[in-house]
Amino acid sequence: MTIYDIAEKCGVSIATVSRVLNGSSRVSAKTKEKILLVMKEQNYQPNPFARGLGLNSMKMIGVLCEDVSDSFYATAISLIESYLRLIDWNVILGCTGRGSGLKYKHLQFLMEKHVDAIIIIGTPFNHTKDLDYLKNVAKKRPVIMVNSYIKHNNIYGIICDEETGMSDIVGKLAEKGCKSVLYLYDSLTYSGRQKLTGYKKGIATHKLDENPLLQNKINRSLEDVEQTVKKLIEQNVYFDAVVTSEDLLAIGAQRAILQMGKNMPIVGCNNSLLAQCATPMITSLDNQLEILCREAVELLTKLMNDKEVPSKMIFPAKLYQRESFIYA
Amino acid sequence: MTIYDIAEKCGVSIATVSRVLNGSSRVSAKTKEKILLVMKEQNYQPNPFARGLGLNSMKMIGVLCEDVSDSFYATAISLIESYLRLIDWNVILGCTGRGSGLKYKHLQFLMEKHVDAIIIIGTPFNHTKDLDYLKNVAKKRPVIMVNSYIKHNNIYGIICDEETGMSDIVGKLAEKGCKSVLYLYDSLTYSGRQKLTGYKKGIATHKLDENPLLQNKINRSLEDVEQTVKKLIEQNVYFDAVVTSEDLLAIGAQRAILQMGKNMPIVGCNNSLLAQCATPMITSLDNQLEILCREAVELLTKLMNDKEVPSKMIFPAKLYQRESFIYA
DNA sequence: TTGTACGCGTTATCAT
DNA sequence: ATGATAACGCGTACAA
Numbered sequence A, B: 001m002t003i004y005d006i007a008e009k010c011g012v013s014i015a016t017v018s019r020v021l022n023g024s025s026r027v028s029a030k031t032k033e034k035i036l037l038v039m040k041e042q043n044y045q046p047n048p049f050a051r052g053l054g055l056n057s058m059k060m061i062g063v064l065c066e067d068v069s070d071s072f073y074a075t076a077i078s079l080i081e082s083y084l085r086l087i088d089w090n091v092i093l094g095c096t097g098r099g100s101g102l103k104y105k106h107l108q109f110l111m112e113k114h115v116d117a118i119i120i121i122g123t124p125f126n127h128t129k130d131l132d133y134l135k136n137v138a139k140k141r142p143v144i145m146v147n148s149y150i151k152h153n154n155i156y157g158i159i160c161d162e163e164t165g166m167s168d169i170v171g172k173l174a175e176k177g178c179k180s181v182l183y184l185y186d187s188l189t190y191s192g193r194q195k196l197t198g199y200k201k202g203i204a205t206h207k208l209d210e211n212p213l214l215q216n217k218i219n220r221s222l223e224d225v226e227q228t229v230k231k232l233i234e235q236n237v238y239f240d241a242v243v244t245s246e247d248l249l250a251i252g253a254q255r256a257i258l259q260m261g262k263n264m265p266i267v268g269c270n271n272s273l274l275a276q277c278a279t280p281m282i283t284s285l286d287n288q289l290e291i292l293c294r295e296a297v298e299l300l301t302k303l304m305n306d307k308e309v310p311s312k313m314i315f316p317a318k319l320y321q322r323e324s325f326i327y328a
Numbered sequence C: 001t002t003g004t005a006c007g008c009g010t011t012a013t014c015a016t
Numbered sequence D: 001a002t003g004a005t006a007a008c009g010c011g012t013a014c015a016a
Helices: A003-010 A014-021 A029-042 A048-055 A071-086 A103-111 A128-140 A162-176 A190-205 A222-234 A247-259 A273-277 A289-304 B003-010 B014-021 B029-041 B048-055 B071-086 B103-111 B128-140 B162-175 B190-205 B222-234 B247-259 B273-277 B289-304
Strands: A060-065 A090-095 A117-121 A143-146 A155-161 A181-185 A215-217 A241-244 A266-269 A283-286 A312-316 A318-320 B060-065 B090-095 B117-121 B143-146 B155-161 B181-185 B215-217 B241-244 B266-269 B283-286 B312-316 B318-320
Touching: A003 A014, A003 A029, A014 A029, A048 B048, A060 A071, A060 A103, A071 A090, A071 A117, A071 A289, A071 B071, A071 B090, A090 A103, A090 B071, A103 A117, A103 A128, A117 A289, A128 A143, A128 A155, A143 A289, A155 A162, A155 A190, A155 A289, A162 A190, A162 A241, A162 A266, A162 A283, A162 A318, A181 A190, A181 A222, A181 A247, A222 A247, A241 A247, A247 A266, A247 A273, A247 B273, A273 B247, A273 B273, A289 A312, B003 B014, B003 B029, B014 B029, B060 B071, B060 B103, B071 B090, B071 B117, B071 B289, B090 B103, B103 B117, B103 B128, B117 B289, B128 B143, B128 B155, B143 B289, B155 B162, B155 B190, B155 B289, B162 B190, B162 B241, B162 B266, B162 B283, B162 B318, B181 B190, B181 B222, B181 B247, B222 B247, B241 B247, B247 B266, B247 B273, B289 B312
Parallel strands: A060 A090, A060 A117, A117 A143, A143 A155, A155 A312, A181 A215, A181 A241, A241 A266, A266 A283, B060 B090, B060 B117, B117 B143, B143 B155, B155 B312, B181 B215, B181 B241, B241 B266, B266 B283
Antiparallel strands: A090 B090, A283 A318, B283 B318
C-alpha cells in the first residue's frame, strides 16, 4: 500500500491524498471523506523512510545515558519516553556505559540515524574525544542535558541544584549537633561535583570538622561501602553523621554502622526505591527528576518551534526525610 | 554532503561510491582509496532515510516493556540494548504502562517506524485489542517475547522456568519444616501465572497447607504489603514462610513480620538490587535475564539470516540464597 | 479544489 | 572496473 495505490483507488492524485494525510490546506469534504475511508479500508500507513527523506526527520529523539539498569537513569528515561510519546516522538535509546572516551561512539551511532535532537541524562563528558564530538553534534542538533551541563552553543542544561540541597543537609546536621560529617561518593559527574561542592560549602559555613579522611571516593557497591565504613570506624576516625552521593552508598553505610553498634543520621541521594527498602528507611535528597524531564521535553518542543529558550534552568532539590535521619 | 558530492569530487559515478560504501563487489584499489579519503575528508555520512527507503530497513528494533523505571525491565532493556549495539542495531523504546487495552497503541507507534522486529519484555497481552494487534504485527515482523510467550506464527518466546523454580522453593521450605507458605503476588503476567502455578504445585506436591487465605494478590507497594501481612498476623492466619512474586513484596513482608516480632524464611523474585538493600538481605529467585536477553538477540540475528530457530526456549531459574532464608 | 512533476539520497540492475 | 538510470514512497511548488 503506497500513496499511489490509495490515489488510484480514489480516482485522485497522490497530491490530494498527501494533503488529507497531512491535514493541510483545503480538500473538498467529499473527497477527503472518501480518501480517509479507503485509507482505513486498506489499512494504509505512509512509509516513514520516504517521509523522513522528504522532511529530513523521522521524529526520533536520541536519548543517551550511562546505564538504564541504574534506577536513576531508568526513571529519567521512563519519564522522558512518556512525555515524548504524548507528542508523537520516538526515543532511540543509547547506553554508553561508565567508561570514558567511548561515549562519542554512541553519539555517533545516534547521529547516524539522523535523530532530531539528543537528550543526555547525567552523563559526564570529560574525555576530550567525547567532549569534542558532543560539541560537533551541537552544531547540527540541539543537545539537552538533564542533570548535567556543558556551556556551549546549542547545548541546554536542565539541572537540579543539588549543591544547595547538599549544603542545606549539612546545615541541618549541624543544627542537630553533628560535628563530623562523613561524605561518601562514587563518581564525579556534573551532579557528583555539585554535591561534593555542596558538602564542602556546608562544612565550611557551619565550621564543621574538615578532616580530609571524611571525604571518601569509593565504588558503587554495597560491599565496598560497608568495608570502607567499617575500616574508618576501626581506625577510630570520628564521625557522627553520614551523607552520600547515592542511596546505595547510604544503605551500605547504614548497615555497617549498625553492625558496628553505632547509630547516627544518614542521608542518601536520588531518592530511589532502594532508600525505602532499607531498614531504617533512608532519608534522601530528591533531584526532582520528574520536573527536570518534563521541562526537558517542554524545552525541546519550544526549540522545534523556534521559540526562545533559556540555555540553563535550575530547579531546587527536595529532601525526603525518613527514619535514617533521626539520631537514635 | 551526498553521495553525488563525493562522486563528483572523486571524478567517479555514484555507483562506484555506493560500492565502496557497502564494501560490495570489485572496485579498483586506487579509486577505492581515493573515495575513502574524500569521504573521510568531507566527513561524509550516508543519509539513513534514503538508505532506509531503498533497503526498507533502518536497522532498528522496537523494544517494548511496561515500565522501564521498574528494575526488572530496566535490566532487560539495558542488556538488550548492549547486545544489539554490538551488531549495529538501534533500539526504539516503548513503555506501555501497566494498563490493559492500550498496549496495541504502542505497538502501532513502533510499527509506524518500520522497525525490523519487535522485542517484548514480559508484558501481558490479555486484552483482545492488544492481542489481535500483536498477532497482526507478527504477520509483518518477527516478535520476540522475553519472559513471556504467546503461541502464534512468527512469535518467539524466550522464557525462564519460574514455575519449577518456584515449586522448588516451596519444596525447600517444606524440607525446612515449614507447613504454611504465604504467597504474595501483584500481577498475572505470563511470568506471574507461572510463579503462581509453581507455588500451587509445590504446595500440593509437599502436602502443605492449602488455605486460600495464604494466596494474596496485592498492589506492588511497600505500604500495601506491610499492611496486608500485619492484618493477616493480627487475624491469626497462620503461616511460617513467605514467598512473593517480587522482591519489593518480600521486603515489605519481611519488614512487617519483623515488626510484629516474628521471624521466618522469606523469598522474593527477580533478584534485583532491592533484595540486597533490605536487612536481612532477601533470598531471591533469579530469572536469568542476562541469558534470556542474550538469547533473544541471538535468535533475532538468526531470524534475520533466515536460519531455523525454535519458537520457544526455556531456561532454568536460579535461587540466590541470602539471609532471609535462614529461619531464625 | 486538484493534478503534474520534481526532489530527497540511496541501492541495485543493467549496460559498457 | 565503472557508469547510467530506474526504483523506493513521499512532500510540495507550481500549474491548471
